[in-house]
Amino acid sequence: MPHNRTLQRPVILGIVGDSATGKTTLARGIATILGPSRVLILATDDYHRYDRAERRANGVTALSPAANHLGILEQHLRLLRDGQPILKPSYDHRRGTLGRPNRIEPCDYIIVEGLLGYHSRTLRDCYDVKVFLDPDEVTRIRWKLARDCAERGYTPDEVMRSVEKRAHDRSEFIQPQRTFADMVVRFFPPEGEAEVAGSRLNVRHTLRPTLPHPDLGPVVDAGGRSGFRLTLARDVDGKPVDVLDIAGDIDGRRARSVEDLLWSLIPEAHHLRDKLGTYVDDNNEPAVSHPLALSQLLVTYHLVKAALGHTVI
């Protein structure tokens, strides 16, 4: 249990997206950069109201707000934000059961990751930074098959049936939350190469002006033409956004020079630079992805800036 608190109140990052969109990977990566002892990762799946058997019996999916204790999640996020401990419920993904709750202490950074974190105004008001993960759907299903079969005891058939059964709730409850994020992160394969995975996936960041994003001009110049692009665009809702594209095949040295520039924008965090962009690949081996590294860096930038605003001097 992390107890390391130097901030007046915790900085809270939201990571929301459908299941198998990479929430845990992003959360763990950022926690690694910031230092795990300063970070609490809170998975909102722990706030499921029903266990797996009850959801089947009631014909409800875990994606439905009614199948989650969202009012209690609101209460707990407010308490943590005020620096108070909570007794957090717990859901066991392997067994599909609800277990005994655990006492959780707030710490400097709290990463709240899950399905419905932006469902209500009260929830949305709890975050300093809001990220929404929206990978290409084929990529997401590949990720879901890999994880649910390996770690949660499902067969491929069961996973595909679950994807189908959840389609309605996905479009009704999960995807509409995209509009509330400060940053939408979309991993996707190069055109015509749907089978590409891992570090070769491209990533697109949709940056809404709801947060003061760093000046990316010099970053893009350093990226040059190949593999790095910043575009002014209209989002699907018609609102103006910056779109930052990073190609999976970006040259390693070039990517590192872009990372250098991003790091130079957060001098307060130079000591945090280890392990940027590392993840565990399909063969359970540690790997490095430059697009992932740059996503982590863009999010970390805002967390460190928010923390500076909260530091007790």
Added chain:
Amino acid sequence: MPHNRTLQRPVILGIVGDSATGKTTLARGIATILGPSRVLILATDDYHRYDRAERRANGVTALSPAANHLGILEQHLRLLRDGQPILKPSYDHRRGTLGRPNRIEPCDYIIVEGLLGYHSRTLRDCYDVKVFLDPDEVTRIRWKLARDCAERGYTPDEVMRSVEKRAHDRSEFIQPQRTFADMVVRFFPPEGEAEVAGSRLNVRHTLRPTLPHPDLGPVVDAGGRSGFRLTLARDVDGKPVDVLDIAGDIDGRRARSVEDLLWSLIPEAHHLRDKLGTYVDDNNEPAVSHPLALSQLLVTYHLVKAALGHTVI
């Protein structure tokens, strides 16, 4: 789950005492009088930090503050007092295990019963009325043997060893809370008749001037000499108290006329009069005890008066 709320905020009754002191019987009796749909009974045993196996392994008893989530209990009582729901942990006495938590809605009356409810200042400040149960120790052990063997799967030997093992924590943590109660209720057998049980037990109420107790003058006059006595006394801590003694063998008609007088002091609650003093006896049969009835009445008096102070008109 009771949802019946007509009060601005819940009226909270504390019932604290060692295990097998009659907390649940008193709580259920008062809930029956007030109307179960308006009452939430919250057992603080649900806030045990460790299950039975862990307590054994750690060599700690359930009576130790360190073995309970008292900080979370404080938080939850404050939330309920503010009219907010909580996600309450749960402890299964039969199995000795911690289970999934349950969402609880506040309602008009909340009865908080358990071992350590007055341990901290923050806890004590949550109650409108504080009762401490302190029966004769021989009587308590008889009650404990009866319950723990019948309902919790212990052998008599195990119960006696547990009483011994808990003696230190009882005197260190439980009994010192007596001093914070507005009312101490002590059931005890008539002198020289240690084996007397059930409705024939006498009851002594120590009434501290921390609450405006009803004028018991007319009540005592109605009780006459036999079986009813009000005495000005010094408590064990030297502080002035009223001591109200009711004999188990009080004549039924006389007891009822005393109950009539007590009811007349709470005209707002005349409609609540059913089932006063009923309990389940050793043979699992419903029975009536006049001392129990009068204890319930004295407590209910304060709850109804407190509720009147909180009513939204």
